Structures are given as structure tokens and as C-alpha cells.
Amino acid sequence: MLTFIGLGLYDERSITVEGRDSLRDADRAYVEFYTSKLLGATVDDLERHHDVDIEVLERADVEQHPERVLDAAETESVAFCTAGDTMIATTHTDLRLRATERGIDTRVVHGVTAETAAASLTGLQNYRFGKATTLPFEYAHAGSDVPDSVLDTITANRDRGLHTLVFLDIKVGDDTAGADVRDGDEYMTASHAASRLAAHHPDLVAVVVARAGSPDPLVHADTLSNLAERDFGDPLHLLVVPGDCHLLEADALEILADAPRDKLDVV
Template sequence: MLTFIGLGLYDERSVTVEGREALRAADRVFAEFYTSKLVGTDVVDLEASHDIDIEVRPRESVERDPSTILDAAADGDVAFCTAGDTMISTTHTDLRLRAEERGIDTRVIHGVTAQSAASSLTGLQNYRFGKATTLPFPYAHGGGDVPESVIETIETNRERGLHTVVYLDIKVGTGPTGLDPDHEEYMTADTAAELLAEGWEDELAVVVARAGSPTAVVAADRLSALAGRDFGDPLHLLVIPGDLHHVESDALAGLAGAPDELLDE
């Protein structure tokens, strides 16, 4: 059996009760944290909290040669866990399909995602979100501006009146000079806002910082204004609103401090 477990958004307590029970019942527990991570804890605390041993796998191992995970799942109960939801944004459908092809039973235990949290914290209605996008560090795509694919996603959503979640780049194990096992870098919302204000338009945006934590922050303003603020520790994301229902406008004003003049535009 191979069980995919989403650990939630912040620390060792963010996993569901069902996920916690599956972790403790597993013969072996594997994890990856290269796409996202629990910034409120670390592997040592996760292991201590759930009384388990965790084998953290690098990206290449999971994507190109997951034989260790699959062999273990063929002979016993294996848990494979990630931050957030294990099948949303951090997608491991390929691993699940490989397991099914080998006759290994699989199941998914979901965790809270950054996108669902963004809707909940901002008051923007979840069914009014369009396609999400990721804003990379300039060095990661070989340019100093905002990639055209990011702009195209935002503008296509806005033409349909839809909101856009902009995930912010994470670099773990690789940096500006290439592979670096000690490198760990998280794009902050102020950096992202500055890039978008200069490379796209200076429009209304919403910062969501540390969703799921006791110190979550939600702030709405022009991108240029957000670029001048410090939103603290990661993880951060941006939301670019589309057309706003009056309840959504009220939510951005009351929950995120959006200026009235931006909501009236």
C-alpha cells in the first residue's frame, strides 16, 4: 500500500487526524519538500511529534527513480508525504500511476492547500479563481523581467473576471550558480510585487503570508505599495483580483485593508 499524505500548511500539527494515524501506522515514511515545506517545523520535530522516522527524498529520486519507494510499498505499508496537499501543486500523479501499474494499492489523504487558504483568508470566492501561475526568480528563467507566461495567465483570467493565485518561487538545493545542497531561498511578496509592478501593471493585489500559521498576514494595495512593505517570514503568495462581487470588495477592505479608491476603480 502506498498512501499519499498532505501535511497541511504550517507545522507538525497541520496534518489531519486521518493523516496522522496513517503516518504512525506506516512501515516506512518518505517525504519531499522541494516544491513547498512546512516553515513552522522541521523533519526532526515532525518525527518526534508523530513518533516516526522520515526518509526525505530529493526531487530526482522521486521523479526519475522512485524504485526505493515503490519496492517498499510492494512489501508493506508506505506513506509518502508533502506539505500542503500531496496532489495539488505538488503533483505526484506519476508516482501513483507507477504504483498502480505494479499492482500496488494507493490512496490519498488530503491536506489544506495554499490556494484554498488564500480564498478563505482574503474572502475572495473560491469559484471565481482561474488558472494559477508561479512567478520565478529572475535568474531561474534567464531574464530580469516577468515571464510572458505569467502575464498571459493573469490577463486571461482578468478578461474573464477571474482572480489569479500567483505562487512565489522556492529554490531548495539549487541557486543562482547551479546545484547547491545548502541553498534555501523563498521569494517574498514584496519582491514579487515589485517585479509585477515594473514588469506588468501597478494594479490591486493581495498578499497572503504564512497561511495556516498563528501569524498569518493578509494585505491588499497597489503592487507598488506592497513592494515597500515587509511581510515577515515565508511562505508568501500573491492574489491578483479580477472582477469583484460587492461581498468580496467588503472582505478586501475589512480583512486586508484595501484602500477604498482601489476598490471603486
């Protein structure tokens, strides 16, 4: 049996009760933190809290050489864990399909995701979000500008009156401009992302969501050019670019995120 478990957004307590029980009952547990991380907990914290041994997998272990996980799941109960909801990343769907092809039973235990947290914290209605996009570090796409795919997604969503969730890149490597680097992991900051997007849309309003799921989440809305000048503290950060706002959504952004109401598109 291979059980995919979402750990939630922040620390060792963010997991659901069902996920906690499944993790503690597993014969073997793996976790990957290359798609996202729990900034409020280390692997040691997870192991102590749940009384399990957890092996950390690198990207290649999951995407190119998953035999270790699959072989174990043929004879044991195996937990495969990630931050957020474990099936949001397509690589994990691939792992599930590989397991199914080998006759291994699979199960998914969902966790809280950044998508739902962004809607909850900003007050924007979840069903009014369009396609999401990810802003990569400059070096990650061989160019200093914002990829056309990111700009096209924002424009297409706004043309339809929809909000855009912009994930900010996470990489393992050397210090990078615009990154918050911790233990070799780089987290793009919201101010750096805003400065890059402001080169194309300086007066467009966006919303910063920082540390969703933590005891001190931050939500702040302003024009991209103004957001580029601010420090939003510890990661993880993401951006939301609102489309057309219902009156209640505009009220929420103004009250909860200090949004400049006169710059919102209110319908």
C-alpha cells in the same frame, strides 16, 4: 500499499486526524519538501510528534529514481508525505501512476492547501478564481523579466473577471536577490514579486498572503508598486491578483486586508 499524505500548511499539527493515523500506522515514511515546506516544523519535529522515522527525498528521488519508494510499497505500508495537499504537484500523480502500473494499491489522504487558505483568508470566493500561475526566480527561467506565461495568465483571468493565485518560487541553492534564504532554501518574498509585476502593472491591486496556516498569518492588499516597498516578514508568501469583485468580496478585502476600495473592480 502507497499512501499519499498531505501534511497541511504550517507545522507538525497541521495534518488531519486521518493523515496522522495513516502516517503513524505506516511501516515506512518518506517526505519531500522541494515543492513546499512546513515553516513551523522540522523533520525532527514531525518524527517526535508522530513517533515515526521519516526519510527526506530529493526531487530526483521522486521524479527520476522512485524505485526505492515503489519497491518498499510492494511489500510494506508506505507513507509518502508533502506539505499542503500531496496531489497538487503533478510529479506525485506520476508517482501514483507508476505505483498503479506495478499493481501497488494507492490511497490519498488530503491536506489543507494554499489555494483554499488564500480564498479563506482574503474573503475572495473560491469559485471566482481562474488559472493559477507561478512566478519563478529570474535565474530559473534565464531572464530578468516576468515570464510571458505569468502575465498572460493574469490578463486572461482578469478579462474574464476572475482572480489569479500567484505562487512564489522556492529553490534550493545560493543566496538570491529577492529571496528569504533559510538552511539553503530560497523563498521568493512578496515584495520582490510585487516589484517585478509592478514593472508591468504598477497600479494593479494585489493581495499578499503570508504564513497561511500559522498562528500569525498576514493579509494585506495594495497596488503592486506600494506592495513592493513593504516587508511582509517570514515566508511562505503568495500573491492574489483580484479580478472583478462582488460587493461582499470588496468589503472583505477592505476590512480584512486594508485594500484601497477605490482601486478595486467592484461589480
